[in-house]
Amino acid sequence: MRRITIFGATGSIGQNTLDLIDRDRDAYQVVALTGGQNIDQLAKDARHFNAELAVTADPNRLAELREALSGSGVDAAAGPDALIEAAARPADWVMSSIVGSAGLAPGLRALENGAALALANKESMVCAGALMLRTAKTHGGTILPVDSEHSAVFQALIGEDLDAVERVVITASGGAFRDWPLEDLAKATPEQAATHPNWDMGQRITIDSASMFNKALELIETKEFFQIDPAKIEAVVHPESMIHALVGFRDGALMAHVGPPDMRHAIGFALHYPDRKTLPVERLDLVALGQLTFRPADEVRWPALRLARDVMAAGGLSGAVFNAAKERALDGFLDRRIGFQQIAEVVEEVLSRVSAQPGHIDAPITLDNVMHADHLARVRADEIMNK
Numbered sequence: 001m002r003r004i005t006i007f008g009a010t011g012s013i014g015q016n017t018l019d020l021i022d023r024d025r026d027a028y029q030v031v032a033l034t035g036g037q038n039i040d041q042l043a044k045d046a047r048h049f050n051a052e053l054a055v056t057a058d059p060n061r062l063a064e065l066r067e068a069l070s071g072s073g074v075d076a077a078a079g080p081d082a083l084i085e086a087a088a089r090p091a092d093w094v095m096s097s098i099v100g101s102a103g104l105a106p107g108l109r110a111l112e113n114g115a116a117l118a119l120a121n122k123e124s125m126v127c128a129g130a131l132m133l134r135t136a137k138t139h140g141g142t143i144l145p146v147d148s149e150h151s152a153v154f155q156a157l158i159g160e161d162l163d164a165v166e167r168v169v170i171t172a173s174g175g176a177f178r179d180w181p182l183e184d185l186a187k188a189t190p191e192q193a194a195t196h197p198n199w200d201m202g203q204r205i206t207i208d209s210a211s212m213f214n215k216a217l218e219l220i221e222t223k224e225f226f227q228i229d230p231a232k233i234e235a236v237v238h239p240e241s242m243i244h245a246l247v248g249f250r251d252g253a254l255m256a257h258v259g260p261p262d263m264r265h266a267i268g269f270a271l272h273y274p275d276r277k278t279l280p281v282e283r284l285d286l287v288a289l290g291q292l293t294f295r296p297a298d299e300v301r302w303p304a305l306r307l308a309r310d311v312m313a314a315g316g317l318s319g320a321v322f323n324a325a326k327e328r329a330l331d332g333f334l335d336r337r338i339g340f341q342q343i344a345e346v347v348e349e350v351l352s353r354v355s356a357q358p359g360h361i362d363a364p365i366t367l368d369n370v371m372h373a374d375h376l377a378r379v380r381a382d383e384i385m386n387k
């Protein structure tokens, strides 16, 4: 039996992962499941899958979790340290699907155990790509991309020589506001931003899709994960979300990964890698689909894409600053302290302030330095939003 741990088990990726595990229960022993505020879901799944341990990120919810698990034989724990302890329990395969930079430390700890880390938490790569790759290499672990675009690129690269890659094209749906007149964006509400045309995902990534910060993070993730020159990485708007990414080679071949928008493909690919097993995803009817369309990724409508280029050029800890500033600015938008278009303005201002302070962006990429840069960026974002 394969030992499996899921960080962020109660979220959208976590629940899709459990759906796949549930279809082949005897093949897996669930070691740990973690969640946040959704104690009922966490306890229900921990019981159903007979997990060894359930952890909530919130220390104030421990008593409630204990109560919900009483008599089940599942251990309960809470708080950031408990997440690290869960990551330290031996497991063969670990899903990293916490949202935000909070997912970095548990994922790193799992890599230190030599686990195969299925990485949905793109923030880990954006904040600390070099550290993630180094840790995997040192401890004999592997990192398998779960972001659909990166799973697509990974699959297109199987058996290929990275030197032969001319371009990587990451597709973007364009999110909730892709067809809105630019002048209406100032009035966009969190509720409007949190509806996605094609994908069913957590609230934060859905709003990041509308602002294209999700795609910005993914461009940086592409650079970090595949160690590809940023000049070779492009974004294109593809409203149907059927092609997840394309890899172009020096002989002119362009390999596309095509499929209906269902994260269980990328999760299942990472779960069974290097095998391909049958997955419960819809098969594409090309004739019914009829056509696929593409539009330019407009950097005026979506300034996040321009900022991603700056971050890729600056390197170092600028990804950690960029991500944390975005997380805080998104909180500000959700709390209605700032408007939709101010999200990018806050992030740009934080990047410029932190970059102007020597010793931050160019500090070595260690967990402490990343978390320090993350903290500093949040403080700067709050200063800017409270002004």
Ligand code: NAD
Pocket: 007, 008, 009, 010, 011, 012, 013, 014, 034, 035, 036, 037, 038, 057, 096, 097, 098, 099, 100, 102, 120, 121, 122, 123, 146, 147, 148, 199, 200, 201, 202, 203, 204, 205, 263
């Ligand atoms: P979600 O909001 O649905 O779930 C997030 C999970 O993380 C929940 O279990 C929540 O309890 C937990 N969590 C939240 N804050 C936490 C904290 N501070 N500490 C510990 N746990 C915390 O999010 P999601 O849509 O499942 O996305 C998860 C990750 O996967 C994100 O990094 C996202 O960018 C990435 N991703 C998601 C999708 C998707 O289809 N949902 C696709 C690609 C990548």
Ligand code: MG
Pocket: 147, 148, 149, 218
């Ligand atoms: Mg994606």
